Amino acid sequence: MPAELRPSQALRLWHDVIFDLVRSDQPDLSARQQAVLLTVYLEPPPHTVRALARKLDVTKPAITRALDTMGRLGLLTRKRDEADRRNVVVQRTLEGALAVERLGDTIVARHRELPL
Amino acid sequence: MPAELRPSQALRLWHDVIFDLVRSDQPDLSARQQAVLLTVYLEPPPHTVRALARKLDVTKPAITRALDTMGRLGLLTRKRDEADRRNVVVQRTLEGALAVERLGDTIVARHRELPL
DNA sequence: GATGATCGTTTCGGAACCGAACTGTTACGC
DNA sequence: GCGTAACAGTTCGGTTCCGAAACGATCATC
Numbered sequence: 077m078p079a080e081l082r083p084s085q086a087l088r089l090w091h092d093v094i095f096d097l098v099r100s101d102q103p104d105l106s107a108r109q110q111a112v113l114l115t116v117y118l119e120p121p122p123h124t125v126r127a128l129a130r131k132l133d134v135t136k137p138a139i140t141r142a143l144d145t146m147g148r149l150g151l152l153t154r155k156r157d158e159a160d161r162r163n164v165v166v167q168r169t170l171e172g173a174l175a176v177e178r179l180g181d182t183i184v185a186r187h188r189e190l191p192l
Numbered sequence: 193m194p195a196e197l198r199p200s201q202a203l204r205l206w207h208d209v210i211f212d213l214v215r216s217d218q219p220d221l222s223a224r225q226q227a228v229l230l231t232v233y234l235e236p237p238p239h240t241v242r243a244l245a246r247k248l249d250v251t252k253p254a255i256t257r258a259l260d261t262m263g264r265l266g267l268l269t270r271k272r273d274e275a276d277r278r279n280v281v282v283q284r285t286l287e288g289a290l291a292v293e294r295l296g297d298t299i300v301a302r303h304r305e306l307p308l
Numbered sequence: 309g310a311t312g313a314t315c316g317t318t319t320c321g322g323a324a325c326c327g328a329a330c331t332g333t334t335a336c337g338c
Numbered sequence: 339g340c341g342t343a344a345c346a347g348t349t350c351g352g353t354t355c356c357g358a359a360a361c362g363a364t365c366a367t368c
Contacts, residue, residue, distance in 0.1 A: 079195035086299035087292065091230035093206075098227045099249050106222055106355085111214045114207035125316055133215050135357055140317060145354085154316095162315035162364045176203065183202035222325090241346055251327055256347060261324080270346095278334045278345040 092186040117176045123166040208302040239282040
């Protein structure tokens, strides 16, 4: 636990990071898409469509669409599970990893700039 | 500046908060809508459509639509500026203030739970 | 090998959103 | 007064997203 954070500081941090996301020319992802992306990159694999849908409490087509969009953006890829060919496992990509890394850096930077 | 935050912790925090937002039954706002809402509630007034558009580097219709949606949700209201009747000033609402406050609490809570 | 369950995807009508261009209103310089 | 600039909102065609339902493919069971 890295020291306390006051609500006003928390909101300021959120605002500043969202602000950077909106202003950046990177395609802006919806909350759901961000949730999927970060889950894939932070939680241990494997990640299937069904598991993601249940975890985020959204419908399966919503996950499929999110994967479509982010796949088009090169942020992740899909691959048939050869062990059980009904499953599709979501895989990370270099580009996706870089995007996530950039987000992390943005948060850290904005956090560092928070006023007392 | 409330103590350093490592990139892995920053991403975990972002993931956890986004996760809560997606799972909550509250209407999920896009990044732009969040940016508008937080700007209105954190930055000193007055907030006009044009100023918000320029600040976030998006088009005016995008701001108008965001205000339509969030107005429908009761998160903020519009009012003609009587001094200069061309302007519309965005005003805060009780419900919006509560929503922002909830977000702040969520961030603080998730931050408190961060692993070392 | 037929049956039923479990995958991810597709389809469907409806809703929200996008930027460019335009409209109507108001303020200001001349 | 008159013309111009600035403002918010609206219109337009096209894109994206939504959940419910249906779909085909695959596995497990008997």
